[in-house]
Amino acid sequence: MCQEKDNLENIRVLYQEAQNRRTHLSQVIVTNIGYAITLTTAIWGFFGKGYIDAVASQYEKQRDLAPWYLFVAALLTSIVVILWRLYTHYLDNKIVKEYPWIFFYESKLDVPGCDLIKWKNFIEKYAGKDSDIWAKAKSLDAEQRRRFVSILAKRRRYGCRGHNGINLAALVYLIGVWILAIWLGMEIHQEAFMALVVSVFSLVAVVCAYGQQNPSEEDIRSAIDKALENPG
Numbered sequence: 754m755c756q757e758k759d760n761l762e763n764i765r766v767l768y769q770e771a772q773n774r775r776t777h778l779s780q781v782i783v784t785n786i787g788y789a790i791t792l793t794t795a796i797w798g799f800f801g802k803g804y805i806d807a808v809a810s811q812y813e814k815q816r817d818l819a820p821w822y823l824f825v826a827a828l829l830t831s832i833v834v835i836l837w838r839l840y841t842h843y844l845d846n847k848i849v850k851e852y853p854w855i856f857f858y859e860s861k862l863d864v865p866g867c868d869l870i871k872w873k874n875f876i877e878k879y880a881g882k883d884s885d886i887w888a889k890a891k892s893l894d895a896e897q898r899r900r901f902v903s904i905l906a907k908r909r910r911y912g913c914r915g916h917n918g919i920n921l922a923a924l925v926y927l928i929g930v931w932i933l934a935i936w937l938g939m940e941i942h943q944e945a946f947m948a949l950v951v952s953v954f955s956l957v958a959v960v961c962a963y964g965q966q967n968p969s970e971e972d973i974r975s976a977i978d979k980a981l982e983n984p985g
Contacts (some may be wrong), residue, residue, distance in 0.1 A: 775851045778844050789837040793830050797930075800826035804937075820938025825947055827934040831952035833960060834923050842916070842963040849911050849965055853903040860895040872898070879884035879912070880973040894935055901980040908976075911970040918931065920960050927952050 800822045807819035858864075873887060880886045893901060905911045931949035937940045968976070 758824040764858050764861050764983075768855065768862060771851045771858065775848050775855065777937045778848045782841055782844050785841060789833060792833050793909065795933075796826050796829045796833070798827045800829075800977075820934075821937045823934040823946070824941055827945065828931045828948060830930050831927055831948070831955075834927055835952070835955050838920060838923055838956060839963065841919075842882065842959065842965075845914075845916060845965060846909070846963065847904040850903075852911070853899040856902055857895055859896070862896050871963060876973065877931055879968045880970045880985045884970060886974055888969065889981075890973075893977065893980060901976050902977040904979050905972065906965075908972065909963075909965050909966050910972045911978075912967050913965055916964060917960070920956070920964065924953065924956055927956060 766920065804819050804822035804826075807815050807822060810816055873891070876884075876887050876890045890901075902911070928949065931945055931952065935945045935949070
């Protein structure tokens with residue numbers, strides 16, 4: 754009885770540590786949004802002023818440089834946004850890796866909200882309410898559920914959880930700044946268009962390579978089967 758109590762206390766400590774790591778990483782992600790906005794605003798404030806001064810200059814050479822202020826601003830903005838999304842997905846993947854153990858600890862501690870209904874809602878959300886998958890999913894014990902979530906996380910199929918909406922907004926923003934650079938700096942439209950293509954491709958590549966995506970019914974089925982058959 755005493756040993757069981759000690760085991761529960763150890764699990765409670767591990768659970769709190771996992772939750773603290775998850776909370777800290779989530780806070781870093783939110784903070785980085787502010788950093789990205791501040792940095793891109795500073796970039797356009799600095800180079801935007803340079804562009805206006807160059808356009809208003811009485812010297813032709815200075816006026817010829819005006820479009821390049823926009824080009825550099827758009828280029829730096831692209832770098833900031835792409836690195837921001839890359840780092841965000843890196844942190845998000847670290848968060849997702851905590852979930853298998855968080856759910857495992859919750860089931861051992863009987864944490865409120867960690868119940869069969871919550872588990873069923875996850876399966877139904879991605880596999881459909883009428884799917885026969887639920888019949889197999891509800892038979893998973895705590896350790897098998899941990900393996901199931903871990904498998905989805907490693908395959909980057911745990912769910913985008915709002916990140917794809919932010920990725921889409923970032924993509925629209927990048928396209929917008931490059932269209933602005935092309936529109937106001939027609940002399941460099943070819944260079945700007947190529948940079949636009951590279952920026953869009955880079956952002957999409959980051960999302961596809963590192964971002965968690967929503968699992969399909971087949972992803973759910975495969976993860977359940979693997980969790981049942983593979984104890985490792």
